[in-house]
Amino acid sequence: MTGAVNALLPLPTPPLPPGAVHLPGWLPLERQRELVAACRAWAVGPVPIRHTRLPNGGVMSVRTVCVGWHWQPYRYTRTADDVNGRRVAEFPDWLVALGRRALLDAYGDEAAASAYAPDAALVNHYDGQARMGMHQDKDERSSAPVVSLSIGDTCVFRVGNTRPYTDVELASGDLFVFGGPSRFIYHGVPKVLEGTGDPATGLASGRLNITLRVTGLGDEASAP
Numbered sequence: 388m389t390g391a392v393n394a395l396l397p398l399p400t401p402p403l404p405p406g407a408v409h410l411p412g413w414l415p416l417e418r419q420r421e422l423v424a425a426c427r428a429w430a431v432g433p434v435p436i437r438h439t440r441l442p443n444g445g446v447m448s449v450r451t452v453c454v455g456w457h458w459q460p461y462r463y464t465r466t467a468d469d470v471n472g473r474r475v476a477e478f479p480d481w482l483v484a485l486g487r488r489a490l491l492d493a494y495g496d497e498a499a500a501s502a503y504a505p506d507a508a509l510v511n512h513y514d515g516q517a518r519m520g521m522h523q524d525k526d527e528r529s530s531a532p533v534v535s536l537s538i539g540d541t542c543v544f545r546v547g548n549t550r551p552y553t554d555v556e557l558a559s560g561d562l563f564v565f566g567g568p569s570r571f572i573y574h575g576v577p578k579v580l581e582g583t584g585d586p587a588t589g590l591a592s593g594r595l596n597i598t599l600r601v602t603g604l605g606d607e608a609s610a611p
């Protein structure tokens with residue numbers, strides 16, 4: 388009997404490591420729609436969205452377009468030298484403002500939030516069987532937090548440097564921030580729950596993830 392009752396209880400929320408914050412449903416639908424429209428425009432150009440080629444000859448299953456700085460494994464440059472050589476889209480002020488609000492809501496630290504100056508965004512689109520293996524975001528020369536926004540299909544987001552990992556579901560509108568002791572934590576997306584997104588976001592299928600980062604780079608440099 389106890390087992391049957393327990394089976395009906397929701398699973399407890401897994402504990403997240405310090406510095407990692409998950410705020411479900413943070414983006415209102417209208418804001419999600421605006422972000423989808425912005426991502427759609429960035430996906431067209433000046434640098435079109437593409438599957439990133441890895442140095443080992445493989446290609447990533449997600450398609451990525453970058454804003455502010457272009458990321459290719461494993462550095463940032465202003466121009467997309469592995470795509471069409473063009474300079475990536477400017478990082479807009481409204482996206483800086485969104486990053487600051489995200490940080491304020493995640494940590495409640497006004498001074499840290501207003502000092503946050505993200506200058507690069509990676510927009511990833513997951514369709515069908517796209518996944519992302521466990522990795523660290525470590526090509527930035529800054530330990531400022533990474534702000535992650537998800538739209539569309541729910542995914543399983545895995546965090547942790549060692550097993551057992553913590554798995555959380557990221558649904559449309561969710562904010563996830565990794566900063567402080569979690570800034571360089573391993574994370575990945577082992578699964579996307581296809582067809583769970585609401586087309587009212589403007590995204591007909593798949594999952595969109597936008598991460599805001601501080602590259603720590605000046606205009607004359609590229610990392611690492």
Ligand SMILES: O=C(O)CCC(=O)C(=O)O
Pocket residue numbers: 509511519524535537544557574575576596598
């Ligand atoms: O899609 C996600 O939620 C994570 C994306 C990610 O880890 C990355 O772009 O580095």
Ligand SMILES: [Fe+2]
Pocket residue numbers: 522523524574
């Ligand atoms: Fe990442």
